[in-house]
Amino acid sequence: MNYISYILPILFISIIINAWIKKVKIYDGFAKGALKGFQTVTSVLPYLAVVFIMTELFSVSGVSKAVISFLTPFFKFLGIPVEIAPLVILKPFSGSGSLAILTDLFSKFGVDSYISRCACAVFGSSETTFYVSAVYFSKVKEKRLTRPIIISLVSTFLSTVFACFICRFL
Amino acid sequence: MNLIFTVILLISIIFTAIINPNEVLSAMTEGAGKSVTLGINLLAIYAVWSGFLQIAEDSGLCEKLSKLLRPLIKLLFKPKNKDCENQIAINLSANLLGMGGIATPSGIDATKLLCDERNYDGACLLLIIASTSIQILPTTVVSIRQNFNSLSPFDIFLPSLLATVFSTTLGITLHFITKKWAKK
Known part of the structure; x- marks a missing residue:
């Protein structure tokens, strides 16, 4: 039974019922919120364009492949399976791209294999750092993001090493 | 962010130009196109989430959450x-x-x-x-x-x-x- 699929409907129902009891104008409130949502997208869109142009060029140019093959011996040394190297490299850039790699690994190696389980842990413990930083700071003028980005990448990478290590036992 | 973006973009353009110069512009347009598609999806997603969130905020749910x-x-x-x-x-x-x-x-x-x-x-x-x-x-x-x-x-x-x-x-x-x- 997939009980995770019930989380969201229950959440929505309880929000509506709670608002109803508190006599909140649900129709007006929802419309107001939706408007805010549209404004958010408008302010985020230019940054999305920039990040996606960068990501696309990064993979088309073959630089991503070069980085992967350059880092492979290093990854091997740290106990990261070579097969998931593309996932580790691409994850900070693109959520949909890394999701494609993940499902690819599932069909290649079987969903319950060590490699797939590693890939899952890596996928779950990291985020699309460049996307998140571009979007979160889209309404802020000052953008000194180098330090937080480097910290995020370093922690995510070390947790990848850690994830591959614990997947051997768990 | 400016530095990171400049470095990655510059290196990528140079390498793409070496492999296939025709692909530089098309890759960039493709990337921009993806962002537009994502933007449209986000419009839909945020309309739903921000709508519910506003109701939750109006009814004091967010306040309770932040107290916690x-x-x-x-x-x-x-x-x-x-x-x-x-x-x-x-x-x-x-x-x-x-x-x-x-x-x-x-x-x-x-x-x-x-x-x-x-x-x-x-x-x-x-x-x-x-x-x-x-x-x-x-x-x-x-x-x-x-x-x-x-x-x-x-x-x-x-x-x-x-x-x-x-x-x-x-x-x-x-x-x-x-x-x-x-x-x-």
Whole structure:
């Protein structure tokens, strides 16, 4: 039974019922919120364009492949399976791209294999750092993001090493 | 961000030009096209989430949530006003539940409010926590595993949780270490 699929409907129902009891104008409130949502997208869109142009060029140019093959011996040394190297490299850039790699690994190696389980842990413990930083700071003028980005990448990478290590036992 | 973007973009353009000069422009347009598609999807997603969120806010639910998380938020971010605290609370709890759709709008607002208070460190920390991904429930991964007929789709729960706790803790620690160091 997939009980995770019930989380969201229950959440929505309880929000509506709670608002109803508190006599909140649900129709007006929802419309107001939706408007805010549209404004958010408008302010985020230019940054999305920039990040996606960068990501696309990064993979088309073959630089991503070069980085992967350059880092492979290093990854091997740290106990990261070579097969998931593309996932580790691409994850900070693109959520949909890394999701494609993940499902690819599932069909290649079987969903319950060590490699797939590693890939899952890596996928779950990291985020699309460049996307998140571009979007979160889209309404802020000052953008000194180098330090937080480097910290995020370093922690995510070390947790990848850690994830591959614990997947051997768990 | 400017430096990182410039370096990656420049190197990528140079290499693409060497391999196939015709592809430089088309790759960029393709990337921009993807962002437009994503933008349209986001419009739909945010319309739903922000709508519900507004109702939750109007009925005082967000207030309750932030009361619950207040000690932690005060300790880590030191926000000065309530609104900011609420947004951080929504962002953190949405990220914890693996609901990126709801986390992003509140993340943007919280970052803006923190920066308005001249609390740049707090904004950086929020970004670090979001991008080291504090997920309790790896909802996406579990549902894909189910689609692939995994024998035990929830098997990944523990390693994922350990890894994500590890990366977030490390991120927060590094933040507090380098914060002092950056100010000197």
